[in-house]
Amino acid sequence: MGELIGQQNRLAIAFCHPDLGLGGAERLVVDAACELASCGNSVDVYTAHHDRNRCFSETVEGSFSVTVCGNWFPRSIFGRMHALCAYMRCVLIAAYIAWTAFRRKRQYDVVFVDQVSAAVPVLCLLTSSKVLFYCHFPDQLLAKRRSQLHSLYRGVLDAVEEYTTGQAHLLMVNSMYTQGIFLETFMRLNKRGTVPSVFYPAVQLPSDEEIAEAQTTWETRLDADLAGFLHGKRVFLSINRFERKKNLGLAVHAFGILQDKYSKKAEVSQCALVLAGGYDKRLAENREHFCEIQELIERLGLQQQVRLVASFSDAQRSALLAAACAVIYTPENEHFGIVPLEAMASGRPVVACDSGGPKESIVDGVTGYLCPPQAPAFAAAMARLTDPQISAKMGREARAHVQKTFSRRVFGVKLNRVVQELSRTS
Structure with missing residues (x-):
């Protein structure tokens, strides 16, 4: 002492x-x-x-x-x-x-x-x-x-x-x-x-070498079926627990609008959505909401473009972030939200609700987009991020922002x- x-x-x-x-x-x-x-x-x-x-x-x-x-x-x-x-x-x-x-x-x-x-x-x-x-x-x-x-x-x-x-x-x-x-x-x-x-x-900021390695090896860190599903696609990633307050349905509805309204953009046809999140089988809400999201995906006819991932390791999280072009963060009035920081630290822009903690961590239009909690607004932001140049530029800004303020x-x-x-x- x-x-x-x-x-x-x-x-x-x-x-x-x-x-x-x-x-x-x-x-x-x-x-x-x-x-x-x-x-x-x-x-x-x-x-x-x-x-x-x-x-x-x-x-x-x-x-x-x-x-x-x-x-x-x-x-x-x-x-x-x-x-x-x-x-x-x-x-x-x-x-x-x-x-x-x-x-x-x-x-x-x-x-x-x-x-x-x-x-x-x-x-x-x-x-x-x-x-x-x-x-x-x-x-x-x-x-x-x-x-x-x-x-x-x-x-x-x-x-x-x-x-x-x-x-x-x-x-x-x-x-x-x-x-x-x-x-x-x-x-x-x-x-x-x-x-x-x-x-x-x-958040712990991954090194440039770690990010580069993740981008070249992410497919080997995921199971073969998921890796095959994501190969060659513009991937939007949601990371959140399977709880109703996390508003995961917003991401699914926004992705559906992206497919319908922006289908003329060549990149949109190559888009996929992954909903990955904490899943504790001890908790009834986790089990129930996982099924509810599955039913919503089927009702909107998005089974071929949307995947659910129940829980994952740190290595799999890094692989999913490496595979993604952007992260979708849907909770309203979130107290702070660590996921946007993790995404930006990995060089990924974030689309989030314009309320709560994300308003303090995301620079709107620079490191991501802050949107009303409505599917059309999220879909419009996602459409912009299908452009590789835009998502890459915002990703670089996002990483620098976290390094300076939230490391x-x-x-x-x-x-x-x-x-x-x-x-x-x-």
């Missing part, structure tokens, strides 16, 4: 995260853990779920440890109370972190908590650690009120969320959009002058500075 790295102390840092899967929140946690470890800090990640067959590779072979705890508590009670169970699982993670620190006789300097704020007061009570809470989006706004009884249940959880969020020593959000929503939602915190800092997520190295240096300062506060 006393060892110096440059002018900074080597800190002991823990992460408290509910489910270390393959989503955008998980990507941020993994990037933060990697970068803090690369700065010389000791980093341990604690989570209630970690499937080594469905996770980011750094969580298996990275520079930090991953400990599963609290997973004995159910994810739901008779298919209900998912939020309450998530709160309890994170409380158990927090208690385990405190027990680990006590047993080792070594407190963590900083604990990074995200998604579920219920862990914050437990850590403040049971440890001497400074607690940083990263709010991806207020949880209460993600829940539907199904009945009067459910509204009462959610009302209690909403009050707990605001109270526990306010207990953190430092608050961060992922975008100016989320900052505004935070202040509108947590009115008590707003009244007392609590304003979270904006700290953008980032993981820049993110890591800033985050290390933040935790160093936080650890020294009284």
